[in-house]
Amino acid sequence: MKLLSLSSALLVLLAPTVSSAAPARSENSTYYNPVLPGWHSDPSCTQVDGTFFCVTSTFISFPGLPIYASKDLINWKLASHVWNRETQLPGVSWNTTGQQQGMYAATLRHRDGSFFVVCEYLVTDENIGVVFRSADPFRDEGWSDPVVFHADSIDPDLFWDDEGDGKTYVATQGIVLQEINLQTGELSQPPVSLWNGTGGVWPEGPHLYKKDGWYYLMIAEGGTELDHSITIARSRNLKGPYEAYEHNPILTNRGTDEYFQTVGHGDLFQDAAGNWWGMSLATRSGPDWEIYPMGREAVLFPVTWDEGSWPVLQPVRGEMSGWPMPPSNRDVPGDGPFNSDPDAYDFVAGTSIPRNLVHWRVPRAGAFTVTSSRGLQIVPSRNNLTGTPYSEATPELSGQQGLSFIGRRQTDTLFTFSVDLTFDPQEADQEAGVTVFLTQVNHIDLGVVLLPGRSNASCAARRKREIAETQELALRFRTEGTGTPPEPKIIAVPKDWLDGPIRLSIEAANATHYNLAAMPAANPDARILVGTASAGLVSGGNGSFVGSLVGAYATCNGAGAGVECPEGGNAYFTRWRYSGAGQYISETEVV
Incomplete structure (x- = not known):
């Protein structure tokens, strides 16, 4: 067994960093996955004014839907929980029978000074769509009661078509698209089918991005075990038709002997220097798929996304090398602990x-x-x-x-x-x-x-x-x-x-x-x-x-x-x- 000193690892990690406001340099940084260790599945992330924010799935654990904040992509502080009081969904928790029902994969987005978290709560074969809003993600009390909508499928994405018709949309498992009224929860009917993936089971976890005149649709396929993957398609029009990338999947560890398996269900975002990054779930199980008590954890990977081109996602490993990172910085607001810190209560x-x-x-x-x-x-x-x-x-x-x-x-x-x-x-x-x-x-x-x-x-x-x-x-x-x-x-x-x-x-x-x-x-x-x-x-x-x-x-x-x-x-x-x-x-x- 090879032991790596934590102090020397941090020196390697921090040496090549640059100011978050400076242009990216050619030197790479080195870091270790998972950056959000422990049960942190289905991450969705964004960056606002140099601070990164991510939300992860929590199912029936409560409080749920944690928001983590980081200045440097390595030190992640628990900022708040979106679902933090019974009055937000009265009676729903106690009517939940299944051990893996509850708050499925959420999407976190920021717009016009507000953070939005869209999610679906699965309870006894019913989906309760919820949209929470907050101007202050560092306070539980800042998260609103949800606007409720009723969709047939899970894993909602939230997308504003600013360069198209100006409307707000939700994409869900399937992959289907509906316009949503964020004040009432009303959805347009019927849902518009966008793309069914490349043939893998359970096309889900959609995220839409608009870049260089293209609408990119990134999804998860293959189920959330050893065949998990990320695939992508694009179109000049939001409602399609979508063209699949010929080199799909763009991220997976299936069919390998890698220690990190189940890689999939990711989200892409930029840092303040304009570099692209991605977060996805992964499981430290190896291909034997026997011992993995921490379940699905959140891993970070660099992304190269040149103008007009398809994004290139670096394969997930334990030791990673990628874009220069922002300097190490734990000056993050709020009174929550950092995820990797010890408890002393x-x-x-x-x-x-x-x-x-x-x-x-x-x-x-x-x-x-x-x-x-x-x-x-x-x-x-x-x-x-x-x-x-x-x-x-x-x-x-x-x-x-x-x-x-x-x-x-x-x-x-x-x-x-x-x-x-x-x-x-x-x-x-x-x-x-x-x-x-x-x-x-x-x-x-x-x-x-x-x-x-x-x-x-x-x-x-x-x-x-x-x-x-x-x-x-x-x-x-x-x-x-x-x-x-x-x-x-x-x-x-x-x-x-x-x-x-x-x-x-x-x-x-x-x-x-x-x-x-x-x-x-x-x-x-x-x-x-x-x-x-x-x-x-x-x-x-x-x-x-x-x-x-x-x-x-x-x-x-x-x-x-x-x-x-x-x-x-x-x-x-x-x-x-x-x-x-x-x-x-x-x-x-x-x-």
């Missing part, structure tokens, strides 16, 4: 929940609170992380009414994550812990759980003695996922751990496995490795569109009634730490 009084932490669907009101003295309180949900199939009699057990789970994207191949848990369960099966979470049927958990046994005393001291004597409080390791999950494992909590917080940790010490461990927070040397699980459990399966989150949860595992668990199961988390230790950029190279 103590949840002290007066602080809010960090911007990069998300839930699986809109959470129940009051389920997550930063307390005055005990850290982050999670009120348990009756459903556990898996839940049960939806039933009208017990919808709260399916997870549709909100999981008591909060997490952040796994953004590094190698990392450590830990939290300190204070937990004083009163009833059997009350549980709190940490998880690597892909979907409700793909996750790896380590929980502290009160197992059935003798009844507990009301006196805390006496209860602790009884637990110690009967070993009712236990560490439980269990998994759900693709392949062959390891057997569940239960270890009694040592008696001398009961007087303080328990630290739970997840470590990816290599590219293929996670280690889940526990220790008393006051004595980390007493660490117990409770379980090891393959990252294949959280690769693909029914989560092929998403990527792993690591975080914390609380549940009473079905006890109680309605949405309420029995009292006494609240969990308190402090000292939340996430730190990356290495990024694989090929099967043998780690930065």
